Each structure stands twice: as structure tokens, then as C-alpha cells.
Amino acid sequence: MVELWRGDQLESLHAGHAVICDERGEIVDAWGDPAAIIYPRSSCKMLQALPLIESGAAAAAGLTDAQLALACASHQGAALHTHAVGRWLAEIGLKETDLRCGAHEPYDKAERDRLIRAYEAPCQLHNNCSGKHAGFLTYTRHIGAGPEYTEIDHPLQRDIRQAFEEVTGETSSGWGVDGCSAPNFSTSVHGLARAMARFAAADEAGDARSRAMHRLTRSMASHPLLVAGKGRACTELMQAMDGRVTIKTGAEGVFIAIVPERKFGVALKICDGASRASEAAIAALLVRLGVLDPAHPAARKRIEPHLLNWRGIDTGETRLAAGFP
Secondary structure, rough: EEEEEEEOOOEEEEEEEEEOOOOOOOEEEEOOOOOOOEEOOOHHHHHHHHHHHHHHHHHHHHHOOHHHHHHHOOOOOOOHHHHHHHHHHHHHOOOOOOOOOOOOOOOOOOHHHHHOOOOOOOHHHOOOOOHHHHHHHHHHHOOOOOOOOOOOOOOHHHHHHHHHHHHHHOHHHHHHHOOOOOEEEEHHHHHHHHHHHHHHHOOOOHHHHHHHHHHHHHHHHHHHHHHHOOOOHHHHHHOOOOOOEEEEEEEEOOEEEEEEOOOEEEEEEOOOOOOOHHHHHHHHHHHOOOOOOOOOOOHOOOOOOEEEEEOOOOOEEEEEEOOOO
């Protein structure tokens, strides 16, 4: 799908799988193997958030669209993210230590530098999945379940697996533990694209699941800075498309797109897990679908960018492979 050229020589290449699905779950276009089984990783956070809305927990807690966007986020750990998640936990009577995602250094440089200057250690609020886990805790508190909500037999994870399999249209072949300690259920690239197409076709006047899907999709598109952060592909590309499309990355080279105006869902997986390739591939597919302007700076930054060394010398370029997309 994506190649790196230095001089006149192909230096590196990135193979992958991608599927574009319509609202019926039928494949419109595909590259690689649509049946390839993958872990969606964080690209499926909107699926993991369905029980939060469908159980009534979101309504009972009065969650805003911004909070639902955070529930689907892989954020930078910037102040706007950590403060929002901290307030959310306080509103439901919980605290940072109730999270089960673990702590890591924030990706946001300003917040990282603030911690260093203040001799402070990062906390779980800085975890890029802390918004998702705040959603998990909101659900757990609402139904009165136990605190270890990342365990595979917890009522939350059982509900997530049921929703995941219903929306992907497949029985998951298994699960692995994600970076944030939550189970991540496997599916095919086709199944993931099928699920995103169902989100794309969801209607706020439809049944309960359709309404939940519609609200999550619109919440993410309306709050792109909360979904990722400054400089991130998810944020910049959604801003470039003026909220018309919802996109979400996942670790190890996964990306999805939800395109409501065409009722299309997109899923892709780069086999070697490279984010430079997944970002180039999703941007190229969005251009192919006519929803992203190839001349927009956010698109040009990711589709066939030139590589500059530390002296600013042009050393090569990333290219889309012949025939893709």
C-alpha cells in the first residue's frame, strides 16, 4: 500500500488490508485480504461505548457529547483531556484511582514538560484511554457491578462482546489484552468495515442502537480535538472534512472511517503496524471517496510527504504504491 523511497531506490514498504463497505455490509472495494483477522485496538472504541448509552448509564449521568467523544478517544494527555476526565470522574463520585488503565507519560509535550518541571509523575488521567475508562466506570456504577471492569467475565465486557459481535456481524474468534488492560476482541477487516458502515447509516430517529451509534459518531466528529489532540491525524483530518466524517486510529496500523453521507464504512490494517503507512492509507481512501480535499494541508502532510533530515535536506518521500487506492 505505501512505500518509502530514498533517492531512486525503494527502501521500505508497507503491505496491508483495507475494505470499504456499504450499509448492507457488502464490500464496495477491497485491497489485500478482507477476511484477515485483526485486533481493532483503539479503532473500535465507539463499539466499546455502545453499552454506555444502551444501558441508560450515559443518560442517567447526564453525559455530554464532549464526554462521549472522550469515551471514544485516544487522547494526548493534554491539560484539556486530563481536566475533562478528572471532572467527569468527580461528577459520578469516583476518582483517578478507580481507573484500571494504568499511567504513562503524556504524549502532549506541554503537559509532559510541566510534569518534569514540577517533579510530578504522570497519573492514569494521562493515559490516552482514560476517557474510555471513565465511560466504563460510568456504566459499572450505573449497574452496580464490581470495580474490576477490565476482567473478561465482568458484565461490562460481556455486554461489549455482545454488541461487538452483533455490529460486526461475526462471532469473535478470540480476544487479547489491550495496552490499557481492557479486552480487545478480534474480527475480520470486513467485519470492522461492516460495523463502521452500520454506524454511518445510523439515524437519530431509528431504534435504540441506531440512536446510540448516531450520537457517538456525531460526538466524535463535533469534538475532534478531544478524540486525539493537536497535530494528530484523527484530529486534523476530521477538522479538514468539517465534521462530515468520523475517523479513528488504533495501535499497530489500524484505522477506520465512518462516512454518513455515503453510508460507507472503511477499515484498514497495515501488516507491520506502521502508523506512517496507516495515516497515508486512510487519507488516500478518504480522497478516493471524495470527502477529503487532496490539496488540504492535513491531507498533504500524510499522502506522499517528502522526508527532511535534521538539516532540512530533502532525503526522499513516502509514496502510495501503484494500484492503491
